[in-house]
Every structure is written in structure tokens, then in C-alpha cells.
């Protein structure tokens with residue numbers, strides 16, 4: 063039925079592509095239309111008002127066009143035309159744009175308002191995110207990576223910085239973008255209120271793996287968040303299976319610990335993401351793949367195949383058993 | 397410029413150009429004021445926020461932007477008023493620009509429009525200072 067209704071020529075046309083493109087936004091995890099916080103809701107409201115206004119203007123303009131070209135095509139008095147052009151072409155747009163500008167500016171201070179206590183420092187690397195949680199009164203941070211969690215119902219401060227290139231942090235469901243600039247700290251505050259899993263994405267073209275520089279954002283009930291943060295502050299659990307124990311030895315022998323930290327062990331490298339509670343995070347490779355054993359093995363053997371320009375070497379000399387042991391070790395880092 | 401002997405019509409044009417040079421300048425005045433206001437506001441805000449903003453707050457900065465804005469609007473208003481007198485909309489039509497007098501009016505017309513857009517530009521540049529309460 064559908065086959066018959068839609069011609070193959072249409073299916074291959076650019077118009078069809080344009081029609082299906084918006085479907086990519088239907089998931090909602092990374093959509094401004096799925097507002098889950100005060101800040102994103104404000105932006106969505108602004109967007110809807112502007113969209114409605116644009117539709118009204120478009121209809122009005124084309125209506126007038128129709129009127130003067132089809133309904134009453136006749137010469138107009140130059141005096142009237144001049145005043146109309148001034149009113150509708152100069153005065154009206156200046157006032158409308160001025161009002162929109164004023165409205166947009168007036169909601170900016172709220173998105174920079176002071177937080178309610180939690181500070182999260184995010185440092186952009188090539189092509190991943192260092193994340194530090196500084197609860198009220200903390201003197202040392204709780205370190206994580208590639209995932210940002212928020213307590214629902216309060217305002218958290220994000221202090222943003224970057225390593226070599228300019229990046230931009232954007233969690234569409236929670237709020238607007240903020241640039242991350244080497245040598246500077248920029249501040250964005252977010253007030254999420256709907257619990258759930260969302261997706262953040264680097265929003266400033268930064269290099270070969272820019273499109274693969276994402277992360278998972280999680281909004282939790284305040285109690286759950288406090289419990290989770292306490293777990294994150296703890297050291298990594300020791301390996302519990304023979305495979306994981308062999309994996310830990312490989313992690314040491316292959317030099318993984320020179321780049322990765324696993325707190326509570328001798329591995330204190332700081333080049334790559336902190337892996338202390340890697341298995342408690344929902345993604346692999348900065349928001350891009352499921353952290354299954356299979357994907358982990360592929361990542362360790364060929365990180366550069368999955369992510370161009372990645373700073374982690376490809377361990378292509380390891381045999382499948384060794385890769386499986388390493389994966390078992392990493393899956394045990396809950 | 398070196399003196400050259402020109403055919404009579406060109407010489408007339410040159411005389412007119414000399415007479416009109418003030419009008420030509422007048423066209424540029426308003427956008428120049430807008431540009432100066434823009435630079436002073438943005439450079440001022442950047443320096444203030446880098447040096448003293450975090451401790452002193454932004455009250456002085458915002459008042460300075462207000463003062464600069466009032467000055468800029470006053471100057472543009474004056475330029476625009478003079479240009480309006482030069483334009484004399486009731487006496488000029490755009491289709492007879494080969495008359496020097498109409499060219500004179502036309503330059504006034506252009507200066508009025510540029511003053512208008514400069515007023516809008518200056519107000520838009522100043523708007524953030526109305527809302528932004530901190531240097532962040």
C-alpha cells in the first residue's frame with residue numbers, strides 16, 4: 063500500500079531526505095523539544111513564540127502580496143506606499159527585533175544565576191570530557207569522565223574549560239550551549255527537573271572526532287544522586303573473577319595505567335579518562351557505544367578505527383583471549 | 397591633486413563635488429558615531445570585566461554605557477536633523493538626479509536613512525547593559 067503510494071523516484075529525491083531528517087530528533091534524548099529543565103523550557107518557549115510569529119508574518123506578507131498582485135492589482139498612491147514601506151519595512155521589524163532581543167537578553171541572567179551548592183568542573187579534551195564533582199564544602203573533587211549527573215530540582219554550576227581546542231558543551235534537553243575555551247573558565251548553570259537519561263554533544267567543531275565527542279547526562283532524584291556520588295567517591299572494587307584478575311595484570315603490563323587512573327590501585331595515569339567506575343557509566347568512547355564486552359574488545363584493539371585521531375594507541379597485537387580478559391576487568395569496575 | 401584641464405562639464409562636476417563634500421561627510425557621520433559607540437562599549441566592558449568587574453560589580457560600567465548611549469543618540473539625532481533639512485522630502489524626487497540640486501537633496505535623504513539605522517544599531521548595542529547584571 064505504502065509502496066504503491068510513494069514512487070521510487072520520490073524516495074530517491076532530496077525532498078524525501080528533507081522529510082525524514084527530522085525523524086532523527088524523535089528519540090528525545092538529545093532534543094530541545096524534549097525540555098527537561100527550567101533553562102531549556104525557557105528556550106523552548108522562546109523558540110515556539112518566534113516560530114508562531116514567523117508563521118504569522120509569512121502569512122501576512124504573502125497575503126499582502128496576493129492582495130496587490132491578484133485581488134486588487136491597481137496603481138497605489140506613492141505617498142501611501144512610502145508610509146507603508148516605512149511602517150512595515152523599517153519601524154515594525156526594528157520594534158519586533160528589538161523586543162525579541164530584549165526578551166532574549168532578559169532571560170540570560172537566569173542561566174548564569176548562582177548554583178544551589180553543587181559545582182561540576184568539566185574540562186574538554188580531545189575528544190572526551192574530564193568531569194569533577196565539587197559538592198558544597200568539598201576540598202577535593204570526585205573525579206569521573208564522559209558522563210555528567212545532576213540532582214533534579216536544584217541549580218548546579220558547570221565550570222567549563224578546555225585543553226587545546228575550543229569546544230562547546232550542549233545538553234539540548236537541559237539548556238543552551240556554552241563555549242569551552244583553553245585558558246579560561248566559562249560558567250553555565252542548569253536547573254534540571256525531570257529525571258532521566260539525556261545526551262550531550264560537543265557543539266563547536268574541534269577536530270577529527272568532533273562528531274564523536276558526546277556524553278551521557280543523567281538527572282537523578284536528589285537522594286539517589288547523593289548515594290551515587292558517595293559510591294563514585296569510593297575506590298574501585300577489586301577483580302572478582304579469574305578473567306578479571308588476568309585482565310588487571312594485562313592492564314598493568316600493557317601500560318594502560320600510565321594513561322588511566324583506577325583509584326585504589328597503582329594506576330594513576332592522567333592522559334585518558336578516569337576508569338575507576340567505568341562500568342557504572344552507560345557508554346564507551348565518550349557517549350558513543352554501549353560498553354559491552356564485544357565493543358570493549360574492539361575499542362582496545364582498534365580505538366583509532368572507531369575514533370579518528372584518538373590519543374589512545376591501538377592494541378592490535380593482543381589476542382582475543384587477552385582482549386576478553388581486559389574487557390572482563392573493565393566490566394568489573396562498577 | 398594635480399591641475400588638469402578638463403572639459404567644461406567635468407569641471408562643473410568637480411566644483412559641485414567640492415561644494416558637496418560636507419554632504420558626503422554627513423552621510424558617514426551617523427555610522428561613524430554608531431561604530432565609535434560600539435567600540436567604546438565593547439572594549440570598555442571587556443577591560444572593566446577583566447580588571448575590576450569581579451570585585452566592583454557592574455554598576456559603573458552600566459552607567460557609562462548609558463551615558464555613551466545618550467551622547468551617541470544625541471549626536472546622531474543632530475546629524476539626522478540637519479540631514480532632514482537638506483533632504484526636504486516635499487521638494488525632491490529620486491528620478492531627476494542629473495540636477496545638482498536633486499543630488500544635494502538625495503545625499504540628505506541617504507544621510508537621514510543612515511541616521512535612522514544608526515539609532516537602531518546604537519540602541520541594540522546598549523540593550524545588553526540593561527539586563528546583564530554580572531561579568532559572567
Ligand SMILES: [Cu+2]
Pocket residue numbers: 186189228229230264265266267268269272275
Ligand atoms: Cu569538541
